[in-house]
Amino acid sequence: MATLAELAAARAGLDEATIDHLLRLTASWSLLADLAFSDLVLMAPEIVGAGAEGQLVVLGQVRPNNRATVITADLVGTAHRADDWPLVRRALADGERVTGYASPEVIGEPTLVWAVPVRVSGTVVAALVRLQGPMRGPSSLYEQAYLSIFVRLCDMVAASTFPFREDDVAGPGLPRVGDGIILLDGAGRVDFATPNAVNALHRVGVSASVEGRTLPELGLHLRALERARAFAMPTLEELDRGIDVAIVFHCVPLLEAERPSAVMVLVRDVSDLRRLNRVVLSKEAAVREVHHRVKNNLQTISSLLRLQARRSAERETRTALLEAERRVRSIAVVHEVLSREPGEDVSFDEIVRSLVLLVEDTVLALHPVEIVVSGELGVLATDVATPLAVVLAELLTNAVEHAFVDFTVGDPDPVGVVTLRLARDGEHAVAEVRDNGVGVGADFSLDAPTSLGLSIVRDLVRTQLRGRIDVTTMGPQSGGGTLVRVEVPLVAWR
Ligand SMILES: Nc1ncnc2c1ncn2[C@@H]1O[C@H](COP(=O)(O)OP(=O)(O)OP(=O)(O)O)[C@@H](O)[C@H]1O
Ligand SMILES: [Mg+2]
Numbered sequence: 001m002a003t004l005a006e007l008a009a010a011r012a013g014l015d016e017a018t019i020d021h022l023l024r025l026t027a028s029w030s031l032l033a034d035l036a037f038s039d040l041v042l043m044a045p046e047i048v049g050a051g052a053e054g055q056l057v058v059l060g061q062v063r064p065n066n067r068a069t070v071i072t073a074d075l076v077g078t079a080h081r082a083d084d085w086p087l088v089r090r091a092l093a094d095g096e097r098v099t100g101y102a103s104p105e106v107i108g109e110p111t112l113v114w115a116v117p118v119r120v121s122g123t124v125v126a127a128l129v130r131l132q133g134p135m136r137g138p139s140s141l142y143e144q145a146y147l148s149i150f151v152r153l154c155d156m157v158a159a160s161t162f163p164f165r166e167d168d169v170a171g172p173g174l175p176r177v178g179d180g181i182i183l184l185d186g187a188g189r190v191d192f193a194t195p196n197a198v199n200a201l202h203r204v205g206v207s208a209s210v211e212g213r214t215l216p217e218l219g220l221h222l223r224a225l226e227r228a229r230a231f232a233m234p235t236l237e238e239l240d241r242g243i244d245v246a247i248v249f250h251c252v253p254l255l256e257a258e259r260p261s262a263v264m265v266l267v268r269d270v271s272d273l274r275r276l277n278r279v280v281l282s283k284e285a286a287v288r289e290v291h292h293r294v295k296n297n298l299q300t301i302s303s304l305l306r307l308q309a310r311r312s313a314e315r316e317t318r319t320a321l322l323e324a325e326r327r328v329r330s331i332a333v334v335h336e337v338l339s340r341e342p343g344e345d346v347s348f349d350e351i352v353r354s355l356v357l358l359v360e361d362t363v364l365a366l367h368p369v370e371i372v373v374s375g376e377l378g379v380l381a382t383d384v385a386t387p388l389a390v391v392l393a394e395l396l397t398n399a400v401e402h403a404f405v406d407f408t409v410g411d412p413d414p415v416g417v418v419t420l421r422l423a424r425d426g427e428h429a430v431a432e433v434r435d436n437g438v439g440v441g442a443d444f445s446l447d448a449p450t451s452l453g454l455s456i457v458r459d460l461v462r463t464q465l466r467g468r469i470d471v472t473t474m475g476p477q478s479g480g481g482t483l484v485r486v487e488v489p490l491v492a493w494r
Contacts, residue, residue, distance in 0.1 A: 002076075002077050004019075004022060004023060004026060004042075004059050004060050004076075005019050005023065007057060007059050007076070007077055008022060008044065008059055011044075011046050011047065011057045011077075011079075012044035012045065012046060012047060012057055012059065012125075012126070013047035014044065014125060014126075017120070017121070018120045018121075018125050021118075021120045021125075021163065022042065022059065022060075022118070022120075022125075022126065024163035024164075025042070025118065025128070025157065025162070025163045026042065026060045026062070027163070028163060029042075029060075029062050029128075030062055030065070031266075032062075032128075032150060032153060033062045033063060033064040033065070034064050034065050034066050034146070035146045035147070035149050035150040035153070036064070036114075036130050036132070036146075036147065036150045037064055037066060037067045037132065037133075037143065037146070037147075038064055038067070038070075038130045038131055038132040038133065039061070039062070039063055039064065039069050039070050039071050039130075039131045039132075039133070040061070040062050040128060040129065040130055040131070041058055041060070041061050041071075041075060041128075041129040041131065042058070042059045042060040042061070042118070042126055042127070042128055042129070043056045043057065043058055043059065043080075043085070043088055043126060043127050043129055044056065044057055044059055044125060044126040044127070045057075045082070045092060046079055054081060054082045054083065055079045055080065055081060055082060056079065056080045056081075056082050056085060056088060056089075057077070057078070057079050057080075058075040058076055058077065058078050058079075058080070059076070059126065060076060061074070061075050061076050067133055068133060069133070070107050070111060070131055070132070070133040071106055071107060071131065073106060075106060080105075080106075084104065084105055085102070085104065085115075085129075086102070087099070087100050087102055087113050087114075087115040088113075088115040088127045088129055090115070091115035091116065091117045091124075091127045092115075092117065092124055092126075092127055094117075095117045095119065095124045095158070096117065096158070097114065097115065097116050097117065097154060097155075097158060098114070098115045099112070099113065099114045099115075100112075100113060101113070104131070107131065111131055111132060111133070112130075112131075112132040113129065113130065113131055113132075114129065114130035114132075114154070115127045115128075115129050115130075116128040116129070116130070116154045116157055116158055117157075117158050118157055118158070119157075119158055119159065119160040120160060121160070122160075128154070128157055130154075141192070142192070142194060145183060145191070145192040145194075146181075148183075149181070149183060149254070149264055152254040152256075152261075152262065153254070155256070156254070156255055159255075159257075159258075161255045161258060162255075164233055164234055179196065179266050179267065179268050180193065180194045180195070180196035180197025180198070180199065180200050180266070180267035180268075181193070181194045181196075181197055181264060181265070181266055181267070182194075182197045182210075182264075182265040182267060183262060183263075183264055183265075184214075184215070184225075184262060184263040184264075184265060185262055186260075186261050186262060187214070188214045188215070188216075188225075188229075188263075189212055189213060189214055190210045190211055190212060190213055190214070190215070191211075191262070192211065193210050193211070196267070197265075197267045198210065199269075200247050200267045200268075200269050201218070201220070201267070203241065203245045203247060203269065203271070204220070204239050204241050204245060204247050205219065205241060206218045206219060206220060220239075222237050222239075222249055222251065223237060224236055224237035224249060224251045225237075225249070225251050225263065225265070227251075228251035228252070228253045228260070228263055229253060229260050229263065232253050232255055232258065232259065232260050233253065234250065234251060234252045234253065235250075235251045236248060236249070236250050236251075237249050237251075238270070240274075243278075244271060244275075245269075245271050246269075246270045246271045246273075246274040247267060247268065247269055247270065247271075248267070248268045248270050249265055249266075249267055250265065250266040250267075250268065251263055251264075251265050252264045252265070252266065287343075288338075288339050288340075289339075291335045291336075291338040291339035292335075292339035294332075294335045295332045295335035295336045295339055298328050298329070298331055298332035298335065299329070299332055301328050302325045302326075302328040302329045302332065305321050305322070305324050305325035305328065306321075306322070306325050308321050309321035309322045309325065322362075323452070323453075326358070326362050326393070326397065327390065327393070327394075327456075329358055330355060330358060330389055330390050330393035331386065331389070331390060333351055333354040333355055333358060333389060334346065334351055334382070334385055334386045334389050336354065337350050337351050337354070338382065343382075344381055344382060345379045345380065345381055345382065346379065346380060346381075346382050346385045347378070347379055348376075348377040348378065348379065348380045348385050348388070348389075348422075349376045349377065349378065349422075351385060351389050352373060352376075352377075352392070352420070352422065353373075355389060355392055355393050355396065356371050356373060356396070356420070358393065359371065359393065359396045359397055359400060362397070363397055363400045363401050368404075368415060368416065369399075369400050369404055369415075369416040369417070369418055370415060370416065370417050370418070371396065371400070371418045371419075371420065372417060372418070372419045372420070373419075373420045373421075373422070374419065374420070374421050374422070375421050375422040375423045376422050377422045377423075377424060377429050377431070378424065380429065380490070381490075384429065384465060384488060384490065387460040387461075387464050387465055388429070388431070388460075388465065388486075388488060390456065390460060391431075391456075391457050391460050391461060391465075391486060392420065392431060392433070392486075394453045394454070394456060394457045395433040395457065395484050395486075396418060396420065396433060397453070398453060398454070399418040399433055399434075399435040399437070399482065400416075400418060400435075402437070402438075403416060403418070403435035403436075403437020403438055403439075403481060403482060404416040404435070404437045404438070405437075405438060406438060416435065416436065416437055417435065417436050418433065418434070418435045419432075419433075419434045419435075420432070420433055421434070424490075425487070427489060427490050427491045428467075428487050428488060428489055428490060429487070429488045429490055430485065430486070430487050430488075431485075431486045431488075432483060432484065432485045432486075433483075433484045433486075434474075434481060434482070434483045434484075435481040435482055436479050436480055436481040437480070437481045437482065438480075438481075439473035439474065439480060439481055439482050440471060440473050440482050441473070442473070444471065444473070446458055446469065446471055457469065461486055461488065465488045465489075466488075466489060467486060467487050467488035467489060468486075468487050469484065469485065469486050469487075470483075470484070470485045471483070471484050472484075472485075
């Protein structure tokens with residue numbers, strides 16, 4: 001099915017600015033349909049093409065929430081002979097609102113029809129058509145009040161002052177069944193308030209009868225109301241009473257000759273919504289706290305390992321314990337970052353910074369080595385970030401630990417350099433750890449059972465991350481040393 005924008009461009013030949021205006025109109029016209037207790041249809045003359053002369057195309061259609069619809073069919077995109085809609089044709093031609101009874105084919109019986117010209121930059125581009133179903137007896141006070149607002153809004157549509165240009169500020173938005181409405185007259189006195197509006201006012205502590213009084217007299221001081229009047233544009237304000245009550249007041253000025261002559265205040269009780277938000281926020285805080293505790297626990301484990309290492313007499317045991325301590329800490333780094341910004345995703349570049357510090361901390365004292373990081377990976381799913389952090393910690397440690405065995409502290413030349421290059425390559429994260437040291441040797445194989453470090457790396461990359469890893473010894477002409485390239489797919493992790 002074609003959208004309003006597509007129909008307006010292709011069938012009615014309207015330009016972008018006009019289409020934008022119509023989109024803003026239809027964004028809030030569900031409110032209009034409710035105020036009119038009627039179906040609304042937006043019609044525009046179809047551009048003259050083969051057989052389209054004198055035809056109208058329906059760009060949009062909306063049904064009221066508070067009445068039964070009179071149009072069961074989906075009219076959007078259908079074409080109609082202008083002769084069958086004489087009121088619409090007149091409104092389009094004269095630029096005035098036309099009302100009367102008609103029997104449109106789509107309804108099949110006499111119906112009250114209003115045709116309201118939609119004016120954009122001085123030109124009538126379409127007609128907003130109200131099709132009213134049978135009224136049940138004489139209309140109530142509240143129906144009359146709704147209709148009086150509808151009439152004012154129709155005048156604004158014809159005068160091009162509705163929809164508001166500043167819609168992104170606070171257009172009437174999508175009204176919901178249950179929104180209350182307060183109509184304030186030119187002097188700011190309550191003309192009428194719907195029962196739902198009165199309920200909402202009760203909730204913010206206004207229990208007096210409201211008719212004929214101004215909101216400040218009732219103890220409600222809304223800056224939004226003053227702004228709506230002063231700037232002739234819609235405004236929003238939320239009033240909270242304690243933590244249980246939250247009411248949003250949406251002030252929509254009703255303009256006459258571009259000056260506000262009245263204000264429609266839509267009143268929405270959002271207490272339940274706010275309560276839900278609080279629950280979600282406290283869940284987020286809980287997740288953050290969990291990461292914080294996991295990090296603390298990992299740090300405790302790593303301290304225990306360090307203590308134990310210090311107490312062991314054998315060098316080998318001590319080394320093993322210190323290695324284990326470092327591995328635990330590289331996992332803690334990820335939780336540390338997650339405890340600051342919990343979620344499914346985590347900023348990997350922040351993790352990298354901590355990892356480099358960690359490696360420098362642990363092994364750099366052994367050798368005069370420089371660690372250089374270039375590029376970035378941005379935000380990664382935590383499922384990728386945790387194993388990848390461990391992998392990089394192992395590779396950086398290996399480079400610092402093994403590549404420069406021949407170098408010693410105080411040796412001015414040559415200086416060992418380890419580079420970590422990070423990049424996104426399409427749907428892959430690529431990390432390269434490169435050193436200019438001794439290289440891994442000709443008989444090196446990643447698949448031969450080796451010591452623990454590279455086994456961990458291999459298993460994490462291949463099995464857990466479903467990626468690939470290549471270890472290459474660089475020839476002397478390319479600077480020598482070892483290049484380890486890790487490539488991990490990112491799509492599978494969503
Ligand atoms: N960048 C490198 N340059 C030179 N040799 C390396 C490099 N990376 C790894 N190696 C060699 O590969 C071997 C295996 O590495 P691996 O990380 O699996 O074990 P390890 O570092 O010796 O011990 P650990 O289990 O503590 O990591 C190393 O002992 C080392 O000889
Ligand atoms: Mg190692």
